[in-house]
Amino acid sequence: METTPNTDATGGRHDGLVEAIAATGDRPAFAELFEHFAPRLKAYLMRLGSDASTAEEVVQEVMLTVWRKAASFDRRQASAGTWIFTIARNRRIDRLRRERRPEFDPNDPALVPEGPADADRTVWAGQIEGRVRAAIESLPPEQSDLIRRAYFEDQSHREIAETSGLPLGTVKSRIRLAMQRLRERIDDLG
Amino acid sequence: MADAVPTFHPEPETLLGYAAGSLDEASSVLVATHLALCPRCRAEVRRLETVGGALTGSLEPVALAPDALATVLARLDEPEAPARRPAGPAFDRETLFSVPAPLRDYLGGNLSSLPWRWRGPSIRELPLAIGDGGPRASLIRVRPGTALPAHTHTGAETTLVLCGAFVDDGQSFARGDVSIATSDDDHQPVATPDAECLCFAVVDGPLRLTGPIGRLFNPFLRL
Numbered sequence: 558m559e560t561t562p563n564t565d566a567t568g569g570r571h572d573g574l575v576e577a578i579a580a581t582g583d584r585p586a587f588a589e590l591f592e593h594f595a596p597r598l599k600a601y602l603m604r605l606g607s608d609a610s611t612a613e614e615v616v617q618e619v620m621l622t623v624w625r626k627a628a629s630f631d632r633r634q635a636s637a638g639t640w641i642f643t644i645a646r647n648r649r650i651d652r653l654r655r656e657r658r659p660e661f662d663p664n665d666p667a668l669v670p671e672g673p674a675d676a677d678r679t680v681w682a683g684q685i686e687g688r689v690r691a692a693i694e695s696l697p698p699e700q701s702d703l704i705r706r707a708y709f710e711d712q713s714h715r716e717i718a719e720t721s722g723l724p725l726g727t728v729k730s731r732i733r734l735a736m737q738r739l740r741e742r743i744d745d746l747g
Numbered sequence: 748m749a750d751a752v753p754t755f756h757p758e759p760e761t762l763l764g765y766a767a768g769s770l771d772e773a774s775s776v777l778v779a780t781h782l783a784l785c786p787r788c789r790a791e792v793r794r795l796e797t798v799g800g801a802l803t804g805s806l807e808p809v810a811l812a813p814d815a816l817a818t819v820l821a822r823l824d825e826p827e828a829p830a831r832r833p834a835g836p837a838f839d840r841e842t843l844f845s846v847p848a849p850l851r852d853y854l855g856g857n858l859s860s861l862p863w864r865w866r867g868p869s870i871r872e873l874p875l876a877i878g879d880g881g882p883r884a885s886l887i888r889v890r891p892g893t894a895l896p897a898h899t900h901t902g903a904e905t906t907l908v909l910c911g912a913f914v915d916d917g918q919s920f921a922r923g924d925v926s927i928a929t930s931d932d933d934h935q936p937v938a939t940p941d942a943e944c945l946c947f948a949v950v951d952g953p954l955r956l957t958g959p960i961g962r963l964f965n966p967f968l969r970l
Contacts, residue, residue, distance in 0.1 A: 584820065591816050596808030603809060613811055617819050624823050635793060639800030646768040646799065656772040656878050659849035661783040667847035669752065669923070671786040686801035693801065708767045708802050714760055715951075729760045736759060739798070 571637035572630075579627035590637070591620055598645050604709040607653060615652055619645045638686050654711070692742035700735035707732060753785045753923035757905070762788060766795030772878030773949045776850055777907050777925070780947065783847035784923030845910050850947055853877055854886075858945075861886075869893035882951045889913070892940035902951025904928045906936075911944035913937060 574590050577583035595616050602612035622644050630640050647658040661668065693701050706717070714732070718725040757765075757778050764770035765778040782789050812818075842857045853875050854861060863871035869890035877884045882902070889895060891911070905927050912921040915936040920926045928934055938944035 588816060591819060595811055595815065597803055597806050599811055600806040600809040601803045604806065613815060616811065620819050621822060625827055635796060636800060638804045639797045642800040642803045643796055650768050659776040659779040661779050662848040665783055665848045667783060667844050669784045669786060686797060686804055689798055689801035690805050705802060707763055708799050711769050713769060732760050732763065736763060
């Protein structure tokens with residue numbers, strides 16, 4: 558997997574760029590993030606059915622949010638790529654599906670905090686996407702396709718079942734199996 | 748007392764739908780409220796988001812308009828638009844600790860002051876307007892030791908316990924636990940005798956009540 562270290566280095570660089578925005582309002586850092594992520598976010602939104610001009614507007618809003626919320630970025634929780642993905646996902650739900658995106662509040666008095674036993678379970682989140690990408694590529698095509706569909710088609714499992722003519726239970730168990738294989742591959746690559 | 752960690756979780760595919768952003772709003776509220784109570788599923792959603800980040804990063808880039816970066820750079824110093832939703836009401840302790848966010852944000856008031864609907868001597872229900880045309884969502888309060896009317900449903904019913912506990916089919920569901928009943932189950936959950944049980948239920952299709960009491964309440968219980 559020759560590309561993996563490279564990708565990881567790029568990922569680490571992106572984390573630093575978001576932190577530079579948070580620390581000093583670093584515009585060149587923002588421009589570099591924009592050049593890398595904006596065309597991919599546009600692709601993401603168009604995969605999910607946006608026309609090009611709407612996608613471009615949403616990308617602008619997402620990148621503005623990256624600028625404004627950079628201080629809330631925490632590389633121990635997620636890489637820059639993952640963090641920006643979640644912003645784009647939420648913006649799309651808000652703007653294109655016209656629904657709210659419900660999220661838990663980390664400062665909620667009702668929140669049950671992480672216990673000591675949960676520490677090792679969070680390791681994955683801090684790891685870089687290159688390994689995840691390599692793991693997805695290594696899956697049989699029908700499984701990697703199913704995983705891509707889960708992220709890039711705004712369809713419930715019921716809708717996937719209806720369009721594919723498969724029973725709902727079959728759709729769910731296939732998705733579950735694909736995710737389980739992915740998890741194993743990621744752990745193998747570690 | 749340490750907070751108990753939930754035993755029963757949303758289905759893996761449901762967490763995936765939440766992380767991917769394809770899950771409807773009512774079910775997303777249920778998942779996110781479970782996440783407030785479940786460190787294990789919070790970590791799992793972070794992993795699933797990492798997959799989303801990796802997949803998005805590997806998409807073939809689509810070029811933006813040549814002036815896109817300049818346009819955004821020019822907007823960086825714009826004042827941020829104020830949040831569209833004003834701050835909600837100040838909640839009392841009972842509501843604050845019983846109902847985690849984000850579900851709490853949909854209540855519009857304290858538990859004691861909400862327009863609960865009578866669903867029989869021991870059951871109160873509060874339908875919640877969440878999302879458009881998706882599954883139906885409501886809060887349900889059941890007196891200690893009381894059975895909910897036996898019912899089946901045409902779709903899946905997902906129930907998150909917020910306070911107290913109920914027993915369904917020999918299994919006990921307490922705060923943070925998620926119970927999933929499919930259309931095949933004809934089930935009758937019973938609240939445990941020690942405390943009132945408060946639940947958040949999301950139903951994917953209309954209920955069909957069974958049994959004599961169920962038939963009696965059928966006209967009312969249009970969840």
